[in-house]
Every structure is written in structure tokens, then in C-alpha cells.
Amino acid sequence: NAGVTQTPKFQVLKTGQSMTLQCAQDMNHNSMYWYRQDPGMGLRLIYYSASEGTTDKGEVPNGYNVSRLNKREFSLRLESAAPSQTSVYFCASTPVRAGAVNTGELFFGEGSRLTVL
Amino acid sequence: GENVEQHPSTLSVQEGDSAVIKCTYSDSASNYFPWYKQELGKRPQLIIDIRSNVGEKKDQRIAVTLNKTAKHFSLHITETQPEDSAVYFCAANTDKLIFGTGTRLQVFP
Numbered sequence: 353n354a355g356v357t358q359t360p361k362f363q364v365l366k367t368g369q370s371m372t373l374q375c376a377q378d379m380n381h382n383s384m385y386w387y388r389q390d391p392g393m394g395l396r397l398i399y400y401s402a403s404e405g406t407t408d409k410g411e412v413p414n415g416y417n418v419s420r421l422n423k424r425e426f427s428l429r430l431e432s433a434a435p436s437q438t439s440v441y442f443c444a445s446t447p448v449r450a451g452a453v454n455t456g457e458l459f460f461g462e463g464s465r466l467t468v469l
Numbered sequence: 470g471e472n473v474e475q476h477p478s479t480l481s482v483q484e485g486d487s488a489v490i491k492c493t494y495s496d497s498a499s500n501y502f503p504w505y506k507q508e509l510g511k512r513p514q515l516i517i518d519i520r521s522n523v524g525e526k527k528d529q530r531i532a533v534t535l536n537k538t539a540k541h542f543s544l545h546i547t548e549t550q551p552e553d554s555a556v557y558f559c560a561a562n563t564d565k566l567i568f569g570t571g572t573r574l575q576v577f578p
Contacts, residue, residue: 385566392478394558394570395513410565411470442512457503458566460512 354378358443358461365433365468373428373464375443382449384426385410385458386418388439395442401426402449433468440465471496473561475569482549483577490572492559493541501562502535502542507571508555516557517544549576 356377365371377384386398387410397410401420415437417429426445430437441464448456472495482488494502503518519526519533519542526533530549535542546553554576559569 387568392570394475395568397565397567400565408565411567457515457518458505458513460514462512 356443356445356459356461358441358464360464361462362465363467365430365466367434367468369433370429370431371433371466372430373441373443373466374425375427375461376425377443377445377459378424379445379447379459380423381445381447381459382423383446384420385444385446386416386426386428387442387444388412389442389463390439398428398441430466433466435468438466438468471499471561471563471567473559473567473569475559475572477572478570479573479575481575481577484549484551486549488546488549488553488574488576490544490557490559490574491541492543492561492569493539494561495540496561496563497537497540498563499561501566502533503560503562503566504531504533504544505558505560505568506555507558513558546574549574551576551578 359374385400387395396412399418401407404423419427443461444458446456475492500521505513506516507513530547532545556571556573558571560566
């Protein structure tokens with residue numbers, strides 16, 4: 353039981369390049385989330401998916417796209433990377449469907465450190 | 470949407486002292502308030518949570534209080550130990566979980 357797995361762990365991009373961060377969970381969770389973490393800014397929600405086939409914007413969705421490929425996988429795509437997207441990205445999942453009375457415990461992946469030059 | 474403010478941003482205490490971290494939220498519909506701990510280079514992990522129908526919850530040296538009228542909640546750590554040193558995040562939930570900006574706690578031996 354691996355929990356939440358993110359790939360890659362590290363990536364360096366040039367401005368304008370594209371890339372996809374992959375996330376998979378093996379806990380049969382309903383909801384999945386993408387956060388970014390920047391110094392002094394905490395964890396900011398980019399996008400989330402309450403269930404397979406649905407996605408919703410979070411606090412900072414501009415410059416990103418997501419795909420909930422199936423119940424296990426939730427990918428984050430940067431179409432044209434910018435230096436402002438340099439950050440640590442965390443994927444998370446929870447068994448509770450987003451919008452429920454409480455979120456339930458979020459299980460985080462190990463994070464992906466992205467640098468855009 | 471929901472906005473969560475967290476104070477202080479840094480907190481230094483002597484081992485054995487207590488530490489208090491405070492958060493306020495804006496959306497009165499929020500009903501779930503977890504706290505996460507993140508050690509250096511690691512992922513955030515849930516340490517305690519409280520729901521809106523409860524005013525206080527305690528788990529060993531950690532306690533959380535909630536004042537729904539004032540829209541604020543706090544984390545209390547008693548008898549701090551060096552291993553409590555980490556970044557702590559509060560969060561509030563309506564239909565999604567929004568985090569505060571974090572508090573870096575340093576416990577000095």
C-alpha cells in the first residue's frame with residue numbers, strides 16, 4: 353500500500369516549456385487535490401476533483417490544467433511554464449467526497465519540486 | 470471564498486513551555502478545522518481536527534479550541550519537546566480545504 357505517489361520528485365524547466373505532474377493513490381479515495389507550497393504562503397489549492405470525471409478550480413488555478421483520468425489518478429499540467437510557477441507541488445487525497453460536511457484527513461504525496469528558469 | 474489567517478508566522482519557545490497558534494476564518498459556513506504538522510522536507514500530516522459542533526478537543530499534549538461566534542480557532546501544545554519543531558498549518562473547510570500560511574515553531578532544549 354503506497355498511499356499517494358507523485359512523479360517526478362524534481363524537475364527543472366525553461367520558461368515556456370510544458371510538463372505534467374502525475375499523481376496516483378491506491379486507497380480508493382474519492383477526492384483528490386493539487387496544492388502548491390511557497391515560502392510564507394502556506395499551501396494554496398490549485399484544483400481539486402470530488403470524484404472521477406469532475407474537476408473544480410481552487411484558489412490559484414491560472415496557468416494550470418488538470419485531468420482526473422480515473423479514480424486513482426489526478427494529473428496537473430503546466431502548458432507554458434513561468435518562473436512564478438517555481439514551487440513545491442503536493443497532491444493529496446481523501447476518502448470523503450469534496451463538499452461533504454467535513455473533508456476528512458488529507459493524505460499527501462511526498463511533493464514535487466519544480467524550478468522554472 | 471474562504472480565507473484563513475494564521476498567527477504568528479514564527480514562534481520560538483523553550484523546551485517544556487507551552488505554544489499557542491491562532492487562526493481566523495472568514496466563511497461562517499466552515500464546519501471542519503484540522504491542523505497539520507510538516508517537518509522539514511516532509512509532507513504535511515494531520516495531528517488533530519475539530520468539528521463545528523465541538524468547542525474543544527484534546528489529544529495528549531495537543532489541544533484545539535474553536536469559537537464559532539468569533540470565527541477563530543487555536544492550537545495549544547503543552548510541555549513542548551524539540552521534536553515538536555516543525556511548521557504547523559491550520560485549515561478550514563466548506564466544500565474544499567483552505568490552509569493558513571503556516572507557523573514555524575522552534576523548540577529550544
